[in-house]
Amino acid sequence: MFSLKLFMFIFLIFYMILYTKAQNYPINTNEKLDNLLKYQGWKNLNDVSSINYCKKIYYVRNLIETPSSVHKGDQKIRALTIYLGCIYAKVMINIFLIIIKWQEICKNKNKEDHDLLNGCIYAKELINIIAKLIVPIATLLKGAMDALDSLHQFPWAHFKMFRNKPFMIILLLDRIGYILDELNDPNLSCDDRSTNSSTFESVYKFFKSIIALLQVETGLFCEFVPSNRNYLWNEWVQEYRIINQGEMLIFFKFLTRKIKYYIKTVIIELYFQLGFKFDPITEETFLPTPEEPIDLDLEFKAIDEEPPTPVQIENH
Template sequence: MFSLKFVKFSFLLFYVILYTKADTTSIKAIDQLDKILKYPGWKNLNDVHFIKYYDINHYLQNQIQTPTKFYKCGQKIRVLTIYLGCTYAKVMVNLFTVINNVLINGSIYIEELINIIAILIVPIATFMKSAMDALDLLHNKPWATFKKNYKYHYMISPLLERIGNILDKLNDPGILYNYRSTKFCTFDIVNIFSKSIINDLQYETEPFCEFVLYDKNELWNKWIQEYNAIINQGVKLIFFTFLTIKIKDYIKTVTIEKYFQLGFKFDPITGETFVPTREELIELELEFKAIDQEPPTSIQIENH
């Protein structure tokens, strides 16, 4: 009798501990979500009209204005992760459309173009993936652990990782050997990669993202008009120099508005992004005030 009661008590204790642990984790996630959504950057995200999740349309404003309920926490994490993925996808489509247009126009600055990808686009892609991962990890079943054939797989994040690994492809001896007889081997690799990324981003976002109507060439066309206006004033300016400045400014703006102003915290020691706790949010606010709304940690750019 004693043994049976002991076994029953052990099972009961196990489930109490298990429930308490799950409950505590959910409460922490709820607190983190509600606090991070107070940051103004979320209200300023205007690239996506709504996202679709389980055939239901979800609007960002509703997520911001509605306090997180215990039973809705998991769904809210999914929805916000998809919103972030859609937003970041548009940024990458904009950037690689610019790269693609430079290539189409017969760029002779292929090495400079690779440097732009290496020192500007790769770091921002890594930042974006880390922000998505930070949200995803709040869920008790992160998408990152799911199989690829799952209906709602971890959209966009693997593509951001692929962008971050482009330098490995360019430095792969096997690839370079296969193109050795081709004069513009590096040109071809970058050209194929850019087109592939644009197509894959559009394919992955189609089931989830209802974008505010936009032209993927919008950024490129705007910059061309600005450059022509400068040249027409008699100013001598190499186009690629102008383009490099515009890409730097664009990425800086994206990093501030779509990363730091969303409340994400970057740990320069580990190189990881995480969703802050209440105490860390207070610290982050102080950092913003100290630097007059600039991000507390900037992307490190090395000169090659």
Template sequence: MFSLKLFMLSFLLFSSILYTKAKTSKKVKHIQWILKYSGWKHLNDVKSISYYQKKFDLHSLFEIPKTYLECDKKIRNMTIYLACTYAKVLKNFSSVIIHTQKICKNKFQEKDIISGCICTEELVNMISIFIVPMITLMKSAIDALDLLHKKPWVTGDRNNLIISILLEIIPNIIDKFNKQTLSRNEMSTYYQTLKIVKSYFKTIIIRNVNEGRNVHCEYVPYDTNYLWNEWVQEYNDIIDKDIKLSFFKFLNRKIMVYIRSVIIEKYFQLGFKFDPITEETFVPIGPTELELEFKAIDEEPSTPIQIENYKLL
């Protein structure tokens, strides 16, 4: 009897070791494939991330884990690094949205009601058609990476990553827009809509997703307004040449091009795939998934992402 019990105990221990090794090997392989995508090497906006009072720079992401525990730590660090990267994109866009919101508000204050209405309508379309779908895609990428962890934040009672929480909140602005339908017969709907925009993009993003409150991220120094300033200068150069061009038509085009580059460089080139049927993001594993990666430096996405009537091809 003793020998049988000893044999069973030895068998269980041996089986558990094999299972752990197999599980670890699979997860290590998964991480290795993800990190072979070129985009991870170009996440240079973030200087380092902090987790459990330890700092990790971009170089540390490419240290291959050996154990199951190390795999989970690596996944957590990659998730935070990605979230910090997306946070900077959000802050850049928030600056553009806030500046545009001020332009619309000034039109009303100057009693240029028609221009104020058109400005507000264009701003709502800009947010709904371009910004929110991009934010939704970012959230799904963060969640897809997080779900590789043994204890993902996304399924827990508390999500410890403030950026992921905000990425989930921001798309709710569409519900606000739907409840506050614009009507030129009721100017208060325009004023209220501009307040909603300011609340979401200034209060929620700029005041919360920043280096001070988000203790995870340390950025390479940059000017939050650089994107807006660059676009305004470019537009002024165009109209100085006596070329007639609507500012909002110009701005829509710049935003569409910028979002396209963000999705390619900070989504597809990081190995994320989009399932058009389920409309979900997943992180595949296997050498065949890298074939498109090496076709061109400026890789095009393998699956077109539909944003309303615009395609990022």
């Protein structure tokens, strides 16, 4: 019995030595991280003042400006990934709030005006916005978080035990794509009012639930700089000036253009200018080498593709 215990003890020590060597933190990981943080975009981030992780508060400026160390590299990578998640969560909440606000106005409008044709156009436009703008931006932002976290010795994406904890914003970004599966057939019938109503209701409930989950998650980790929750909607409404009940379609077209411009700005400022690159072949985000410049025009050509099965909108 004694010899068996001794053997097991020796085996355990031997295994720990081998495992430690296998998981030794690569020095060039710190270099990759520091090179990434040299991109100008990191210095322009100002929506989040600090983040909470493992009972410790991390201040954003310290994370960005302090050189990475061998012993605290993983800690810094994880904190920065959470920090990025806080920023991206706010972006998605901003977009969802715009859609929800518009839907609420549209819902009140439909009670007064039973225009079946406009209801069909709104539903198709809404699906187009989700398919061509919202789902792609969510996928892109999740890819950036995965790329940053891939520098960690134990990336969340590689370990099933981390799939639900401790940071669900990555999973929520991934879940946004599921809304397309929940919607009715994209070839909506303009003769069926119930189909249009069902589409609106599905989107409304889905976005509401995602907002609630994102707010719970950011409440645990993120310390945001105080701001008006509906600041984007208020700015756009002020720009449009007067919302006339007879101009709902024009207003929606206006919102569509604003959402598209907002998303393009997010991609530039919170993706490319942070050093992330997109591979159009694998459709994955990766970190560039220090010598590899980012050409925004080429990058946009790579990601600004029409979806394989775009939703057709009739011209009226």
